[in-house]
């Protein structure tokens with residue numbers, strides 16, 4: 001049985017105090033919300049903080065406010081189940097609710113938070129393993145080693161961004177509210193990520209994500225389609241978030257963002273531009289999906305064969321566009 005290491009647990013009175021505590025602790029401290037990703041990783045010794053700075057008791061961060069017309073604000077501690085089951089949110093932005101409802105499994109969605117989902121660690125078959133497994137084959141640069149075992153000549157880590165909700169948030173031009181010890185700032189969710197499997201977040205390590213702001217739907221038609229081995233629990237191995245704005249039968253604007261095909265969510269801008277001004281006919285959707293799949297670069301470090309995953313990107317994009325276009 002894998003056990004957690006011995007850890008100190010702090011319960012700061014506010015998000016600003018949590019950020020101050022992590023800033024003071026440096027690499028010895030880590031934030032924890034639901035712990036659904038962090039606790040298994042600590043058991044596998046993929047990180048080694050000696051102190052966890054808890055957020056779960058901060059009730060003021062567990063609210064959904066706003067409306068379809070004015071935009072929603074989701075506190076970072078809103079659980080994935082709460083986001084997926086919020087009636088008004090699900091009615092106006094079904095793509096976001098679908099993504100939250102497709103994360104992992106019901107017990108983990110009841111505890112896992114939308115903030116933790118945006119900040120969730122990148123994944124790799126050579127990293128998401130026990131300490132003993134990793135030691136037996138030789139550590140990699142993401143933890144304890146100095147080479148990449150997937151691409152040995154590479155100077156960087158290619159671990160995979162595996163958040164289901166981040167691509168939808170980006171497609172909707174959502175922003176993240178970040179609290180530091182001295183105040184808050186807001187930045188686009190698209191700017192929250194770096195294309196690097198190790199330093200995958202662009203926020204300062206101590207900053208606490210306190211809220212996700214989803215702008216007014218403004219007629220957006222959204223969908224999220226996810227590919228994984230077991231529909232009951234697994235992380236995505238490819239996924240497509242789509243937001244379409246139409247004027248009558250014609251697409252005026254499109255956003256397609258892919259999950260699990262790079263170290264950050266991948267924005268398929270060529271496909272977005274191609275769709276604008278066109279009717280989403282089957283031929284147009286097929287061509288858009290071909291374009292969207294081009295920037296996807298799956299490597300041999302996630303479930304199932306990477307060349308098959310690459311081929312399936314086109315399929316998930318096609319289905320997501322069809323679903324979004326078909327929504328009133």
Ligand SMILES: Cc1cc2nc3c(=O)[nH]c(=O)nc-3n(C[C@H](O)[C@H](O)[C@H](O)COP(=O)(O)OP(=O)(O)OC[C@H]3O[C@@H](n4cnc5c(N)ncnc54)[C@H](O)[C@@H]3O)c2cc1C
Nearest residue numbers: 033034035036037038104112113115116117119164209235
């Ligand atoms: C078996 C299994 C299957 C899973 N399947 C999926 C899946 O299909 N899709 C998916 O997206 N995820 C999946 N996950 C990962 C995880 O359950 C979710 O991503 C969940 O939303 C994480 O939220 P949490 O609150 O539990 O985060 P935690 O585990 O508490 O934290 C995750 C990371 O985010 C940081 N963090 C948490 N909250 C904040 C905050 N407010 N501000 C700043 N940093 C913060 C933590 O420091 C940590 O680095 C799976 C996990 C398991 C164990």
Ligand code: SF4
Nearest residue numbers: 124140148149157158
């Ligand atoms: S991509 Fe390479 S460096 Fe990154 S976790 Fe995997 S093996 Fe390690």
